[in-house]
Amino acid sequence: MLDCDEDIAQEYYFVTPNAFTGLEHLATAVLLLNQDLRIAWLNPSAENLFKLSSKHVTGMPLKQVFGDAETLPKAVESALLTNASFTEHEIMLSTPGNHTLSVSCTVTPVEIGEIRLILEFHQIDKQLKIAREERMLVQQQANRELLRNLAHEIKNPLGGLRGAAQLLEHELPRTGLREYTQVIIQEADRLQKLMDRLLTPSHLPHLRATNIHEVLERVRSLTLAETPRGIRIRRDYDTSLPELIADPEQLIQAVLNIVRNAVQSMQGKGEIILRTRIARQVTLAKKRYRKAIQLQIIDNGPGIPDEIREKIFYPLVSGREGGSGMGLTLAQALINQHQGTIECDSRPGHTCFTLLLPLTNNEGVHK
Ligand SMILES: Nc1ncnc2c1ncn2[C@@H]1O[C@H](COP(=O)(O)OP(=O)(O)O)[C@@H](O)[C@H]1O
Ligand SMILES: [Mg+2]
Numbered sequence: 001m002l003d004c005d006e007d008i009a010q011e012y013y014f015v016t017p018n019a020f021t022g023l024e025h026l027a028t029a030v031l032l033l034n035q036d037l038r039i040a041w042l043n044p045s046a047e048n049l050f051k052l053s054s055k056h057v058t059g060m061p062l063k064q065v066f067g068d069a070e071t072l073p074k075a076v077e078s079a080l081l082t083n084a085s086f087t088e089h090e091i092m093l094s095t096p097g098n099h100t101l102s103v104s105c106t107v108t109p110v111e112i113g114e115i116r117l118i119l120e121f122h123q124i125d126k127q128l129k130i131a132r133e134e135r136m137l138v139q140q141q142a143n144r145e146l147l148r149n150l151a152h153e154i155k156n157p158l159g160g161l162r163g164a165a166q167l168l169e170h171e172l173p174r175t176g177l178r179e180y181t182q183v184i185i186q187e188a189d190r191l192q193k194l195m196d197r198l199l200t201p202s203h204l205p206h207l208r209a210t211n212i213h214e215v216l217e218r219v220r221s222l223t224l225a226e227t228p229r230g231i232r233i234r235r236d237y238d239t240s241l242p243e244l245i246a247d248p249e250q251l252i253q254a255v256l257n258i259v260r261n262a263v264q265s266m267q268g269k270g271e272i273i274l275r276t277r278i279a280r281q282v283t284l285a286k287k288r289y290r291k292a293i294q295l296q297i298i299d300n301g302p303g304i305p306d307e308i309r310e311k312i313f314y315p316l317v318s319g320r321e322g323g324s325g326m327g328l329t330l331a332q333a334l335i336n337q338h339q340g341t342i343e344c345d346s347r348p349g350h351t352c353f354t355l356l357l358p359l360t361n362n363e364g365v366h367k
Contacts, residue, residue: 033117037062037076040115049103049123050095066093072105076117079107090124130283133341137285140313144333147315151198154191162188197326198315205247205337212244212293212357213237215251216274222252223259230269233259237276241293244359246338251357254334255297257327258342258353262299264320265351273298282356284341289358292340297353304346312344 023030029046031039039057047054057065066072075088085108093101101123108118165184172178220233262272279294304312305319313332318325328342335342340357 029121029123031119031121032115033062033076033119034114035116037073037117039065046121049101049121050093051097051099052095065096067096075105075107076119079109079117083109085109134286140332140336143314147198151195155195158188158191158195162192194324197324197330205250207245207247209243210246210248210251212241212251212276212295213239215248215255216276216295218248218252219255219259220274222256223263227263228268231263231266232271234271234273236273238278241276241278242291242359244293244357246357250334250337254331254342254355255295257331258297261327262297262301262351265301265303266299267301270300279356282358284339284356284358285336287339287358289360291359293355293357293359295355295357297355299351300349301351303348303351304344309346313342 023043026043027045029049030043031046032041034040038059038061041058042050042052042054046052052065062076063073071088071091072093075086075091079086085106087104087106089104091103091105093103095101103121104124105122106120108120109116110118162185165181165188169178169181169185172181216235216237220235224233259272259274266272273296275296275298277294277296279292280290282289282292284292308317308319311317312319313328314325315329316325332342335355335357338357340355343354345352345354
C-alpha cells in the first residue's frame with residue numbers, strides 16, 4: 001500500500017506506470033504529474049537524483065515535495081497555459097532530504113490517461129561548475145599578468161625615487177630636513193615590499209616526494225604555537241594516501257595562509273578541521289587526473305564577509321584591519337604551480353577551503 005493518506009491512495013493506486021514502462025530505463029530523471037499537479041509516478045533516475053522514494057511521494061502535490069522553489073511551478077504553469085513544451089534552465093530545487101540541486105527542467109503537456117504533464121530533469125551543477133572554473137582560470141591568468149606588469153612598471157621608477165632621496169639627504173644643509181627625505185625613503189621601501197609580494201612566487205617549486213600529512217603536521221604545530229588556547233585543530237586524515245611530488249615548503253606556506261585566516265576569523269575560540277581524502281577522476285585546469293589528493297580546511301568561525309566572498313583570491317582584498325589581502329592570492333598561486341585548485345565555500349559557522357592536488361601515474365608513490 002502506498003505511504004500516503006487513504007483518499008490519495010485510493011485515487012492514485014490505479015495509476016500504474018504500465019504505459020510508461022520504457023521510462024524506467026532512462027538515464028534522464030522523469031516525473032509524471034496529474035491534472036491537479038500531484039505526482040503520479042517518477043522513474044528510478046528521478047528517485048536517484050532527488051534522493052526520493054517513489055513510494056513516499058506518489059500522490060503528493062508537486063509544491064509539497066519541492067517546497068520553496070518558485071520557478072518549477074512557474075514552468076508547469078507556462079506549459080499548461082500554452083499547451084506546449086516549456087524548458088526552464090537553471091532551477092534551484094530543494095528536496096525534502098535537504099539536497100539542493102541545480103537542474104534544467106522541460107515540462108511537456110500530455111493527455112495519457114490520468115497523466116497531464118511530463119517533467120524531465122537534467123542536473124546542471126557539473127556543467128556549470130566546469131564552465132565557471134574555465135572562466136576563472138582565464139581571468140586569474142589575466143589578472144596575474146596585469147599585476148606583474150604593473151608591479152614591474154612601479155618598481156623601476158621607485159628605485160630611482162629612493163636613490164634620489166638618499167642623495168638629497170647627504171646634500172641637505174640641516175639635519176632637521178632629513179625628516180622629509182626619510183618619509184620618502186620609508187614609503188618607497190613600503191611600496192617596494194608590496195610590489196615584491198605581488199611578484200611572488202617567482203621561484204619554481206623544488207619538487208620531491210612529499211607526504212601531505214607531514215605538511216599538515218608542520219602547519220598544525222606552527223599554528224598552535226601562535227594561537228590562543230581556545231582554538232582546536234582536529235585531524236581527520238586518510239593515512240592510506242600516497243605521497244605526491246610537490247614542493248613541501250610551498251605547500252606549507254599555502255596551507256598556513258588558509259589556516260591563519262581561519263584562526264584570525266574565530267576570535268580566540270573555535271575548531272579547525274584538517275581533512276584529507278582521495279578524489280577520483282577529477283578535472284583540474286582542463287586536465288583529467290585519475291586520482292588527486294583532496295585537502296579540506298574547515299572552520300566553524302563567522303564565515304567570510306558577504307562583500308568580499310566572491311573576490312577573496314584577488315590581490316589586496318582583505319576583510320580585516322591591517323590585512324594585506326595577499327595571503328589567499330599567494331596560496332592560490334602556489335597551489336596552481338602544483339597543477340592544483342583551491343575552492344571556497346563559506347557561510348556563518350562553516351567555512352571550507354577545498355584543495356585538490358593531482359597525483360599523476362608516475363608521481364603517486366605508494367608508501
Ligand atoms: N576562514 C575564514 N573565515 C572568515 N573570513 C576569511 C577566512 N579566510 C579568509 N577570510 C577573509 O578573506 C580575507 C582575505 O584573506 P587573505 O587573502 O589571507 O588576506 P588577509 O588575511 O591579509 O586579509 C580575509 O581578510 C578575511 O576577511
Ligand atoms: Mg591572510
